[in-house]
Amino acid sequence: MTRAVRHMPTEDDGAVPDGATVFDDQYPGVANLDGELLKALREAAIDAAEDGVEFYVNSGWRSPEYQQELRLDGVAKYGSEEEAARWVATPETSPHVRGQAIDIGRSDARAWLSENGARYGLCQIYSNEPWHYELRPDGCPPMYPDPSHDPRMQQ
Template sequence: MPDRKVESGSSVAGGAVPDGVNVFDDEVPAVANLDADLLGALRDAATDAQHDGVEFVLNSGWRSAEYQEQLLREAVSEYGSEAEAARWVATSTTSAHVSGDAVDIGPSDATTWLSANGALYGLCQIYLNEPWHYELRPEAGLDGCPPLYVDPTHDPRMQQ
Protein backbone atom coordinates (compact mmCIF):
# COMPACT_ATOMS: atom_id res chain seq x y z
CA MET A 1 0.00 0.00 0.00
CA PRO A 2 1.46 3.41 -0.83
CA ASP A 3 2.30 5.74 2.03
CA ARG A 4 -0.67 7.96 1.29
CA LYS A 5 -1.80 10.80 3.48
CA VAL A 6 -4.94 10.26 5.53
CA GLU A 7 -5.49 13.34 7.69
CA SER A 8 -3.54 16.23 9.15
CA GLY A 9 -0.36 15.18 7.37
CA SER A 10 -0.47 11.70 8.91
CA SER A 11 0.39 8.67 6.84
CA VAL A 12 -0.68 5.07 6.67
CA ALA A 13 2.94 4.00 7.32
CA GLY A 14 2.82 5.88 10.65
CA GLY A 15 -0.38 4.19 11.75
CA ALA A 16 -3.14 6.35 10.29
CA VAL A 17 -6.05 4.19 9.17
CA PRO A 18 -7.87 4.74 5.87
CA ASP A 19 -11.66 4.42 5.91
CA GLY A 20 -13.09 0.90 5.85
CA VAL A 21 -10.10 -1.03 7.23
CA ASN A 22 -10.91 -4.19 9.14
CA VAL A 23 -8.87 -6.49 11.37
CA PHE A 24 -8.01 -8.75 8.42
CA ASP A 25 -6.24 -6.02 6.37
CA ASP A 26 -2.64 -7.18 6.86
CA GLU A 27 -1.24 -4.68 4.36
CA VAL A 28 -2.17 -1.76 6.64
CA PRO A 29 0.57 -1.12 9.24
CA ALA A 30 -2.02 -0.21 11.92
CA VAL A 31 -3.19 -3.84 11.66
CA ALA A 32 0.05 -5.60 10.73
CA ASN A 33 1.99 -4.11 13.67
CA LEU A 34 -0.52 -5.11 16.35
CA ASP A 35 0.52 -7.57 19.03
CA ALA A 36 -0.02 -11.06 17.56
CA ASP A 37 -2.17 -12.26 20.47
CA LEU A 38 -4.38 -9.16 20.33
CA LEU A 39 -4.76 -9.51 16.58
CA GLY A 40 -5.66 -13.19 16.89
CA ALA A 41 -8.32 -12.45 19.50
CA LEU A 42 -9.72 -9.62 17.37
CA ARG A 43 -9.92 -11.84 14.32
CA ASP A 44 -11.64 -14.61 16.25
CA ALA A 45 -14.16 -12.14 17.67
CA ALA A 46 -14.69 -10.43 14.30
CA THR A 47 -15.35 -13.79 12.62
CA ASP A 48 -17.96 -14.70 15.24
CA ALA A 49 -19.50 -11.21 15.14
CA GLN A 50 -19.99 -11.57 11.39
CA HIS A 51 -22.34 -14.50 12.13
CA ASP A 52 -24.47 -11.95 14.03
CA GLY A 53 -24.32 -9.49 11.12
CA VAL A 54 -21.77 -7.24 12.83
CA GLU A 55 -18.59 -6.03 11.12
CA PHE A 56 -15.60 -4.64 13.00
CA VAL A 57 -13.99 -1.56 11.48
CA LEU A 58 -10.55 -0.64 12.75
CA ASN A 59 -10.49 3.09 13.45
CA SER A 60 -7.07 2.93 15.07
CA GLY A 61 -4.53 0.29 15.95
CA TRP A 62 -0.75 0.43 16.08
CA ARG A 63 0.68 3.95 15.80
CA SER A 64 4.24 5.20 15.45
CA ALA A 65 5.58 7.34 18.27
CA GLU A 66 5.67 10.30 15.89
CA TYR A 67 2.02 9.89 14.92
CA GLN A 68 1.04 9.52 18.59
CA GLU A 69 2.83 12.78 19.44
CA GLN A 70 1.05 14.48 16.53
CA LEU A 71 -2.30 13.27 17.88
CA LEU A 72 -1.39 14.56 21.33
CA ARG A 73 -0.45 18.00 19.96
CA GLU A 74 -3.75 18.13 18.07
CA ALA A 75 -5.65 17.15 21.24
CA VAL A 76 -3.93 19.88 23.27
CA SER A 77 -4.95 22.37 20.60
CA GLU A 78 -8.52 21.05 20.53
CA TYR A 79 -9.06 20.73 24.30
CA GLY A 80 -7.03 23.77 25.35
CA SER A 81 -4.68 22.14 27.84
CA GLU A 82 -2.38 19.16 28.30
CA ALA A 83 -4.42 18.03 31.31
CA GLU A 84 -7.68 17.88 29.35
CA ALA A 85 -6.01 16.32 26.30
CA ALA A 86 -4.62 13.56 28.57
CA ARG A 87 -8.19 12.37 29.13
CA TRP A 88 -8.25 11.31 25.46
CA VAL A 89 -4.72 10.93 24.09
CA ALA A 90 -1.67 9.37 25.76
CA THR A 91 1.95 10.28 25.22
CA SER A 92 4.06 8.22 22.87
CA THR A 93 5.82 6.63 25.86
CA THR A 94 2.61 5.50 27.57
CA SER A 95 0.20 4.80 24.69
CA ALA A 96 -0.88 1.18 24.27
CA HIS A 97 -1.37 2.03 20.59
CA VAL A 98 2.37 2.69 20.11
CA SER A 99 3.21 -0.72 21.56
CA GLY A 100 0.56 -2.39 19.38
CA ASP A 101 -1.52 -3.39 22.41
CA ALA A 102 -4.71 -1.38 21.76
CA VAL A 103 -7.33 -0.88 19.08
CA ASP A 104 -10.21 1.49 18.55
CA ILE A 105 -13.13 -0.36 17.00
CA GLY A 106 -16.29 0.90 15.34
CA PRO A 107 -19.06 1.30 14.43
CA SER A 108 -21.33 1.39 17.47
CA ASP A 109 -22.90 -2.01 16.76
CA ALA A 110 -19.38 -3.52 16.87
CA THR A 111 -18.60 -1.90 20.23
CA THR A 112 -21.99 -3.03 21.53
CA TRP A 113 -21.17 -6.58 20.40
CA LEU A 114 -17.73 -6.41 22.02
CA SER A 115 -19.19 -5.03 25.23
CA ALA A 116 -21.44 -8.09 25.46
CA ASN A 117 -19.02 -10.72 24.10
CA GLY A 118 -15.46 -9.38 24.16
CA ALA A 119 -14.45 -10.94 27.48
CA LEU A 120 -14.87 -14.40 25.92
CA TYR A 121 -11.98 -13.47 23.61
CA GLY A 122 -10.01 -11.55 26.25
CA LEU A 123 -10.98 -8.24 24.65
CA CYS A 124 -11.85 -5.59 27.21
CA GLN A 125 -12.91 -1.99 27.14
CA ILE A 126 -10.45 -0.13 29.37
CA TYR A 127 -11.82 3.41 29.73
CA LEU A 128 -15.35 4.49 30.57
CA ASN A 129 -15.04 7.54 28.32
CA GLU A 130 -13.78 5.49 25.33
CA PRO A 131 -16.26 2.70 24.48
CA TRP A 132 -14.30 2.05 21.26
CA HIS A 133 -10.90 1.38 22.92
CA TYR A 134 -10.10 -2.31 23.53
CA GLU A 135 -7.06 -4.10 24.87
CA LEU A 136 -6.26 -7.77 25.41
CA ARG A 137 -6.79 -9.18 28.89
CA PRO A 138 -6.41 -12.96 28.43
CA GLU A 139 -7.71 -13.70 31.95
CA ALA A 140 -11.04 -12.06 31.08
CA GLY A 141 -12.32 -15.33 29.64
CA LEU A 142 -12.39 -16.74 33.16
CA ASP A 143 -12.62 -13.69 35.41
CA GLY A 144 -14.39 -11.14 33.22
CA CYS A 145 -12.94 -7.79 32.27
CA PRO A 146 -11.37 -5.61 34.97
CA PRO A 147 -13.19 -2.52 36.23
CA LEU A 148 -13.07 0.42 33.85
CA TYR A 149 -10.92 3.46 34.49
CA VAL A 150 -12.91 6.70 34.23
CA ASP A 151 -10.44 7.89 31.58
CA PRO A 152 -6.72 7.47 30.85
CA THR A 153 -5.75 9.95 33.59
CA HIS A 154 -6.91 7.34 36.15
CA ASP A 155 -4.86 4.53 34.58
CA PRO A 156 -1.60 3.97 36.51
CA ARG A 157 0.13 2.99 33.25
CA MET A 158 -0.34 6.56 32.02
CA GLN A 159 1.49 8.08 35.00
CA GLN A 160 4.98 7.19 33.75
Protein backbone atom coordinates (compact mmCIF):
# COMPACT_ATOMS: atom_id res chain seq x y z
CA MET A 1 0.00 0.00 0.00
CA THR A 2 1.70 3.19 -1.12
CA ARG A 3 0.62 6.81 -1.18
CA ALA A 4 1.85 10.16 -2.39
CA VAL A 5 3.60 12.31 0.19
CA ARG A 6 1.32 15.18 1.09
CA HIS A 7 3.81 17.17 3.13
CA MET A 8 7.56 16.58 3.17
CA PRO A 9 8.64 17.40 6.75
CA THR A 10 11.37 20.02 7.08
CA GLU A 11 13.50 21.14 10.00
CA ASP A 12 10.79 23.72 10.75
CA ASP A 13 8.40 20.78 11.22
CA GLY A 14 10.78 19.12 13.65
CA ALA A 15 12.79 16.90 11.32
CA VAL A 16 16.35 16.66 12.63
CA PRO A 17 19.44 15.80 10.58
CA ASP A 18 21.59 12.80 11.38
CA GLY A 19 24.01 13.64 14.15
CA ALA A 20 21.77 16.15 15.95
CA THR A 21 22.18 16.03 19.71
CA VAL A 22 20.14 17.26 22.68
CA PHE A 23 22.36 20.38 22.69
CA ASP A 24 21.52 21.48 19.13
CA ASP A 25 19.10 24.36 19.73
CA GLN A 26 19.29 25.47 16.10
CA TYR A 27 16.83 22.68 15.24
CA PRO A 28 13.19 23.24 16.26
CA GLY A 29 12.91 19.48 16.91
CA VAL A 30 15.24 20.06 19.87
CA ALA A 31 14.57 23.71 20.77
CA ASN A 32 10.78 23.23 20.93
CA LEU A 33 10.95 20.42 23.47
CA ASP A 34 9.41 21.11 26.87
CA GLY A 35 11.97 23.05 28.92
CA GLU A 36 12.01 20.61 31.83
CA LEU A 37 12.39 17.62 29.52
CA LEU A 38 15.25 19.32 27.71
CA LYS A 39 16.95 20.24 31.00
CA ALA A 40 16.73 16.62 32.22
CA LEU A 41 18.01 15.32 28.88
CA ARG A 42 20.98 17.65 28.93
CA GLU A 43 21.87 16.78 32.52
CA ALA A 44 21.72 13.08 31.65
CA ALA A 45 23.71 13.65 28.44
CA ILE A 46 26.50 15.40 30.33
CA ASP A 47 26.74 12.46 32.73
CA ALA A 48 26.49 9.90 29.92
CA ALA A 49 29.35 11.62 28.11
CA GLU A 50 31.57 10.70 31.07
CA ASP A 51 30.84 7.08 30.09
CA GLY A 52 31.61 7.82 26.43
CA VAL A 53 27.94 7.91 25.39
CA GLU A 54 26.38 10.69 23.32
CA PHE A 55 22.64 11.36 23.03
CA TYR A 56 21.62 11.71 19.40
CA VAL A 57 18.10 12.80 18.58
CA ASN A 58 16.13 10.79 16.05
CA SER A 59 13.03 12.85 16.72
CA GLY A 60 11.82 15.33 19.31
CA TRP A 61 9.17 18.01 18.90
CA ARG A 62 7.09 17.58 15.73
CA SER A 63 4.57 19.80 14.00
CA PRO A 64 1.05 18.39 13.66
CA GLU A 65 1.66 18.10 9.90
CA TYR A 66 4.80 16.03 10.43
CA GLN A 67 2.99 13.80 12.91
CA GLN A 68 0.15 13.31 10.43
CA GLU A 69 2.63 12.23 7.76
CA LEU A 70 4.13 9.71 10.18
CA ARG A 71 0.64 8.41 11.00
CA LEU A 72 -0.25 8.04 7.31
CA ASP A 73 3.06 6.27 6.72
CA GLY A 74 2.24 3.94 9.62
CA VAL A 75 -1.16 3.08 8.20
CA ALA A 76 0.43 2.35 4.81
CA LYS A 77 3.18 0.25 6.40
CA TYR A 78 1.06 -1.71 8.90
CA GLY A 79 -2.13 -1.95 6.83
CA SER A 80 -4.66 -0.43 9.22
CA GLU A 81 -5.28 2.39 11.67
CA GLU A 82 -5.44 -0.16 14.48
CA GLU A 83 -1.99 -1.60 13.74
CA ALA A 84 -0.48 1.84 13.08
CA ALA A 85 -1.72 2.93 16.53
CA ARG A 86 0.73 0.45 18.07
CA TRP A 87 3.58 2.60 16.73
CA VAL A 88 2.42 6.10 15.78
CA ALA A 89 0.07 8.49 17.57
CA THR A 90 -2.26 10.94 15.91
CA PRO A 91 -1.34 14.64 15.88
CA GLU A 92 -4.03 15.22 18.52
CA THR A 93 -2.60 12.69 20.97
CA SER A 94 1.15 12.64 20.26
CA PRO A 95 3.41 13.81 23.07
CA HIS A 96 5.92 14.73 20.35
CA VAL A 97 3.56 17.43 19.04
CA ARG A 98 3.41 18.88 22.58
CA GLY A 99 7.21 18.70 22.90
CA GLN A 100 6.93 16.15 25.69
CA ALA A 101 8.72 13.19 24.10
CA ILE A 102 12.02 12.41 22.45
CA ASP A 103 13.26 9.47 20.42
CA ILE A 104 16.91 8.80 21.23
CA GLY A 105 19.18 7.34 18.59
CA ARG A 106 21.90 4.72 18.88
CA SER A 107 21.73 1.66 21.04
CA ASP A 108 24.42 2.73 23.51
CA ALA A 109 22.45 5.85 24.47
CA ARG A 110 19.21 3.88 24.77
CA ALA A 111 20.98 1.31 26.95
CA TRP A 112 22.46 4.07 29.12
CA LEU A 113 19.05 5.72 29.54
CA SER A 114 17.39 2.38 30.27
CA GLU A 115 19.82 1.89 33.14
CA ASN A 116 20.17 5.48 34.37
CA GLY A 117 17.33 7.60 32.97
CA ALA A 118 15.00 7.29 35.96
CA ARG A 119 17.51 9.28 38.08
CA TYR A 120 16.73 12.23 35.79
CA GLY A 121 13.01 11.51 35.46
CA LEU A 122 13.55 10.16 31.93
CA CYS A 123 11.36 7.14 31.40
CA GLN A 124 10.79 4.67 28.62
CA ILE A 125 7.02 4.61 28.24
CA TYR A 126 6.40 1.78 25.75
CA SER A 127 7.91 -1.71 25.77
CA ASN A 128 7.97 -1.79 21.97
CA GLU A 129 9.75 1.57 21.63
CA PRO A 130 13.09 1.50 23.48
CA TRP A 131 13.99 4.84 21.87
CA HIS A 132 10.96 6.81 23.17
CA TYR A 133 11.47 8.76 26.42
CA GLU A 134 9.29 11.16 28.35
CA LEU A 135 9.83 13.13 31.55
CA ARG A 136 8.21 11.65 34.64
CA PRO A 137 9.90 13.40 37.59
CA ASP A 138 7.79 11.53 40.16
CA GLY A 139 9.09 8.15 39.00
CA CYS A 140 8.82 5.87 36.02
CA PRO A 141 5.47 4.12 35.71
CA PRO A 142 5.12 0.57 34.46
CA MET A 143 5.56 0.51 30.69
CA TYR A 144 2.65 0.07 28.33
CA PRO A 145 3.13 -2.75 25.79
CA ASP A 146 2.71 -0.15 23.03
CA PRO A 147 1.01 3.24 22.48
CA SER A 148 -2.37 1.65 21.74
CA HIS A 149 -2.56 0.67 25.46
CA ASP A 150 -1.80 4.22 26.69
CA PRO A 151 -5.02 5.96 27.80
CA ARG A 152 -3.57 9.28 26.61
CA MET A 153 -3.66 7.97 23.04
CA GLN A 154 -7.41 7.33 23.08
CA GLN A 155 -9.40 9.98 21.26
